[in-house]
Amino acid sequence: MSTMRFVDRVLRRRRATVNDVALEAGVSRGTVSRVLNGERYVSSEARAAIDAAIAKVGYVPNTAARNLVTQRSGAIGLVVHEPHSLFVEDPNIASILLGANAALSEADYQMACLIADTRRDVDRLARYLSGGLLDGVIIVSARTSDPITSVVEKLQLPAAFIGHPVDISTSAYVAIDNVAGAREITSRLVATGRKKIGMIAAALDRDSGADRLAGFTEALGGDVDPSLVAGVRLYSYSDGQAGMRELLERHPDIDGVFASSDAVAAGALDVLTAAGRSVPGDVGVVGFDDSSWALRCDPPLSTVHQPATELGRAAADAVLRQLQGEPVEPGGIFLDTPIVWRASA
Amino acid sequence: MSTMRFVDRVLRRRRATVNDVALEAGVSRGTVSRVLNGERYVSSEARAAIDAAIAKVGYVPNTAARNLVTQRSGAIGLVVHEPHSLFVEDPNIASILLGANAALSEADYQMACLIADTRRDVDRLARYLSGGLLDGVIIVSARTSDPITSVVEKLQLPAAFIGHPVDISTSAYVAIDNVAGAREITSRLVATGRKKIGMIAAALDRDSGADRLAGFTEALGGDVDPSLVAGVRLYSYSDGQAGMRELLERHPDIDGVFASSDAVAAGALDVLTAAGRSVPGDVGVVGFDDSSWALRCDPPLSTVHQPATELGRAAADAVLRQLQGEPVEPGGIFLDTPIVWRASA
DNA sequence: TTGTATGCGTTATCAC
């Protein structure tokens, strides 16, 4: 503390306070505060003197102090609990971020994007969230039994989760129906006459991954040959390659593939063409997300559109509504996932 | 305010304070505070009683209040002043963010990523920055005469800019030498025997864009035919396509192209092959950034490596050093930009 | 219309 004071006083000039302004303008702190908050009942002389004084002493309000008394900060956090690198790779996260920022920005809230990966990050972030520096929080990818989730629920911080982690009870969430999306696109693949359809199922440890597998299974009438499902860890290009190699080795005559994300599908596509299979001639491939990967593929991918931007926006709206005192929608908010049919199947 | 109190008291339970803990444990606030901050000189009985009380009343510290007295928040902002969409598209920004977050996370600071686009965003952000909620700030892409820049300089907020906006004087910055990078890669293109070399020069309104053009010009001995330079607005794929079409129309016999970013080069490449030119057979193409675009191209791009992650890390380190009381490095910090020679030239 | 007094939740400086 004394160090900080020293720095404050000597290296930088001390920040002017309301008191300094009041002294300079020859009025009381209360009057200055009223001017600052744009209240009526201030004489024009007082206002003029105060404006001049503010400019002279270079006053700028201290939000931390204001927070303490108003109990609000004007900022809403967007928490991304993912391996750091995913933040760069996953186009969904970026779109969610954009949608949330648009909505918050319109409501004149400052969005602060917070990312956490390691245990230490998570603990620090949980501390930060509990600090009262944020009026609310949007949580992009919570895990089960996540310290972040428990802090949010314990503090009853106005929040909206994206996706539906199993252990939230009181908080709002917005999600897509992964089961339905996967079911529909798989059905369309079946409808094109494919007989031997496999799936590259990534991220089975997440609800999204597990749900997409469930949808695939449903579309195929409930029972699928397990050897037609290649489980991989991440929604990534390279895991898509690995999964496709596995499938191709087990079933050289495979003629349809549902990849649980577009990145996975892109990897599968490249492995297929490298193996001499034509797409969609020999094998039909479909993905999930409708991310930039889908259009970058050759042929462009048929896929399930994930409304990432709208998810962000809806989550932001949900938090804003809670801030207005409205109750949380029980059961969550679900967004549509239309099928986008292109050339890969 | 009264609304907030109401919400606090009724809808949610009131947050327990140090006082509540002190009452519950039968000690004074001072002692509680000492326990909280891990100081010695606390009897083990007191400590035990306090720990129990904390658990019982569900105490969680209020950072806003702590900030007020300690004058620090443990958070550092990362400001991105760009069109929102660029945040998704520009791989450099994401890498910078990752590098910065890694360094800050190691130092146990919470990074808060703040993005601004519109005038209103910028004003709100400037207000936020001046609020004392952040101990320091990394600024990814400042403009000239940017309210954000002026707030930072006025408040003498510990800061590090990435790149070197013209109107910063007291703040630290980390940058790459765009002139040198462009000069070197152009020289290598010349050395491969290309005779008619053009440039697609994006973002000439930024120092980076202008510097890359300057480097190109230097490598060509100072005078270049202006018709061999196609100026475009953004470092984007589509602007790269447009620039290449322009160049090809003016000089059908062009045999070398320096694109001022990899995304631009990717656009150029596709236009060239669509026009029946082989790369690198007929035309050699080089880019700038060494982003994921470079490897995605066919053939893979020869380019200038931009150490984006390291830029973020260096900027974070610069801010952290200032927080330790060290003075700002005059003249900035420059990072190397090695050439990565692949197959496109 | 304005000034005064009090409180927001913490940490820090003292005496004890």
Place this chain on the structure above:
DNA sequence: GTGATAACGCATACAA
């Protein structure tokens, strides 16, 4: 070791 008490910078109910 511990407990008062004074900051921190601001907003606001109330008195004037």
